[in-house]
Amino acid sequence: MKNRGRVFKYGDNVDTDVIIPARYLNSPDPEELAKYCMRDIDEDFVNKVKSGDIIVGGYNFGCGSSREHAPIAIRATGVSCVIAKTFARIFYRNAINTGLPIMECPEAVDGIDNGDEVEVDFKTGEIFNITKNTKYQAQPFPKFMEEIILAEGLVNHIKKSI
Amino acid sequence: MGMTMTQKILAAHAGLEKVEAGQLIEANLDLVLGNDVTTPVAINEFEKINVKDVFDKSKVAIVPDHFTPNKDIKTAQLCKMVREFANEKEIENYFEVGQMGIEHGLIPEKGLVVPGDVAIGADSHTCTYGALGAFSTGIGSTDMAAGMATGKCWFKVPSAIKFVLTGKPTKWVSGKDIILHIIGMIGVDGALYKSMEFVGDGIQHLSMDDRFTIANMAIEAGGKNGIFIVDDKTLDYVKEHSTKEYTIYTPDEDAVYDEVYEIDLSTIRPTVAFPHLPDNTRTIDEVRDIKIDQVVIGSCTNGRLDDLRVAAKIFKGRKVAKGVRVIVFPVTQKTYLQALREGLIEIFIEAGIVVSTPTCGPCLGGHMGILADGERAVATTNRNFVGRMGHPGSEVYLASPAVAAASALTGKITNPEDIM
Ligand code: SF4
Numbered sequence: 001m002k003n004r005g006r007v008f009k010y011g012d013n014v015d016t017d018v019i020i021p022a023r024y025l026n027s028p029d030p031e032e033l034a035k036y037c038m039r040d041i042d043e044d045f046v047n048k049v050k051s052g053d054i055i056v057g058g059y060n061f062g063c064g065s066s067r068e069h070a071p072i073a074i075r076a077t078g079v080s081c082v083i084a085k086t087f088a089r090i091f092y093r094n095a096i097n098t099g100l101p102i103m104e105c106p107e108a109v110d111g112i113d114n115g116d117e118v119e120v121d122f123k124t125g126e127i128f129n130i131t132k133n134t135k136y137q138a139q140p141f142p143k144f145m146e147e148i149i150l151a152e153g154l155v156n157h158i159k160k161s162i
Numbered sequence: 163m164g165m166t167m168t169q170k171i172l173a174a175h176a177g178l179e180k181v182e183a184g185q186l187i188e189a190n191l192d193l194v195l196g197n198d199v200t201t202p203v204a205i206n207e208f209e210k211i212n213v214k215d216v217f218d219k220s221k222v223a224i225v226p227d228h229f230t231p232n233k234d235i236k237t238a239q240l241c242k243m244v245r246e247f248a249n250e251k252e253i254e255n256y257f258e259v260g261q262m263g264i265e266h267g268l269i270p271e272k273g274l275v276v277p278g279d280v281a282i283g284a285d286s287h288t289c290t291y292g293a294l295g296a297f298s299t300g301i302g303s304t305d306m307a308a309g310m311a312t313g314k315c316w317f318k319v320p321s322a323i324k325f326v327l328t329g330k331p332t333k334w335v336s337g338k339d340i341i342l343h344i345i346g347m348i349g350v351d352g353a354l355y356k357s358m359e360f361v362g363d364g365i366q367h368l369s370m371d372d373r374f375t376i377a378n379m380a381i382e383a384g385g386k387n388g389i390f391i392v393d394d395k396t397l398d399y400v401k402e403h404s405t406k407e408y409t410i411y412t413p414d415e416d417a418v419y420d421e422v423y424e425i426d427l428s429t430i431r432p433t434v435a436f437p438h439l440p441d442n443t444r445t446i447d448e449v450r451d452i453k454i455d456q457v458v459i460g461s462c463t464n465g466r467l468d469d470l471r472v473a474a475k476i477f478k479g480r481k482v483a484k485g486v487r488v489i490v491f492p493v494t495q496k497t498y499l500q501a502l503r504e505g506l507i508e509i510f511i512e513a514g515i516v517v518s519t520p521t522c523g524p525c526l527g528g529h530m531g532i533l534a535d536g537e538r539a540v541a542t543t544n545r546n547f548v549g550r551m552g553h554p555g556s557e558v559y560l561a562s563p564a565v566a567a568a569s570a571l572t573g574k575i576t577n578p579e580d581i582m
Contacts, residue, residue, distance in 0.1 A: 017547040022526040026236035040549040060351035066286040068302040094302035
């Protein structure tokens with residue numbers, strides 16, 4: 001499970017209000033949400049992002065509200081993965097539950113600049129910065145979460161056990 | 163090695179003798195909550211799971227509060243979807259406009275959470291009920307769907323930070339100042355993935371409303387939950403509002419904490435969080451000449467009776483400053499009615515304030531008081547992120563009801579001690 005894309009890099013504490021502002025929460029439709037993703041922090045994001053691209057953030061990515069619209073919006077823009085130093089806990093759950101791949105790796109975040117070409121391997125947790133020719137290893141997921149990810153979300157995982 | 167309060171509650175709900183920080187468990191739920199923004203997404207997921215009914219009709223609560231009374235056609239459609247689901251599944255605790263309030267004010271008031279419970283809600287401020295000595299935490303819509311279907315939720319058992327509160331706060335210092343002080347001290351990710359446990363004999367000086375405010379903002383420090391030890395005040399509250407059975411948990415003597423902070427409440431000053439993060443705090447003594455356009459008093463953080471009473475005390479017989487718009491929104495219908503009976507609403511209106519029906523409204527930039535580019539607000543809400551209350555170029559300063567009211571009278575951020 002490898003993926004390659006260009007990086008959009010942001011700072012610490014990227015909150016759910018900038019990922020998808022509340023004024024657009026009047027629709028749960030992923031395509032609709034994707035149109036406004038990151039708008040309040042980077043107006044150009046939705047025009048520039050291409051399928052497979054990667055978002056990189058600092059500490060506490062996704063802090064704030066519990067809106068699952070945030071990982072849903074990111075995924076619907078075509079972003080393949082979010083790499084951050086740490087994730088806010090509700091965003092972390094929501095990403096796993098909705099099947100948005102995320103990776104925690106402070107070293108990679110420090111070593112990746114905006115616009116770099118990066119390849120990630122979700123299976124092994126390897127992050128390869130092609131532009132700079134550097135490699136990083138993300139924390140592996142606990143087995144239980146890996147099962148949810150492999151089932152492509154919590155709902156499918158539960159269906160199997162009901 | 164002993165367990166924290168949170169760990170004991172989680173162990174009991176997972177049917178385990180003992181749990182440790184980091185352990186993954188599945189816990190039985192006493193309450194699953196959702197609102198008009200998160201429930202529609204949960205309904206879609208619930209339908210995929212292929213179960214007919216929710217696990218327990220009395221243990222699911224749905225409160226349309228974010229965009230209600232419906233602000234436009236799209237939100238009306240969302241609420242219709244939620245209403246139909248609630249009817250079809252015979253959800254006992256569905257609260258329509260007229261009976262509703264902001265969820266985190268309403269749920270304790272309706273007695274739906276009691277000490278020792280495990281509650282999850284598809285809203286990040288579900289951590290509010292920790293004030294009652296319950297474990298409660300925010301989750302997403304998919305977790306809500308799974309919770310409604312199975313009555314269970316997976317958790318990673320959190321480690322904890324202990325806050326030992328001592329001393330008595332001074333006159334104009336409230337729960338809001340205490341929690342802003344704490345967030346300023348540990349940062350917006352200072353309690354990431356962790357429980358914040360509040361103990362110590364300073365707690366006796368905090369009303370239940372103060373405790374709700376403090377637990378409410380645990381999430382603003384990144385916390386999984388905030389939880390208070392149970393005392394007589396808690397039990398009085400529970401007896402007044404609920405007939406549910408409760409269990410009191412206390413932390414073990416030898417419970418392990420990542421950190422312990424001792425905080426003397428008598429030294430805390432009125433505190434304000436500057437844009438654009440709740441940890442960007444200053445004491446009122448460090449604030450100079452910040453002119454404001456709007457004041458918002460209310461929300462699930464500070465829309466309770468204590469909050470309205472303090473504000474009314476300051477507004478009584480006075481008028482808001484020229485050029486400042488002031489909006490008060492009580493947290494529930496019951497709070498609204500009581501405020502009316504006590505004459506607080508009259509004081510507000512005579513001061514030149516608008517009083518809104520209970521709704522999340524301006525708190526999340528939904529409706530009822532959105533900010534324009536370059537405008538500044540003092541709000542008793544809990545988040546001051548970029549664009550939270552409207553235009554990305556607007557600014558939100560978080561403060562207590564007392565500071566907000568004093569500021570409304572002068573048109574700039576003001577220490578209540580200076581005018582009272
Ligand atoms: S009042 Fe604000 S913080 Fe509280 S539930 Fe409503 S939107 Fe969320």
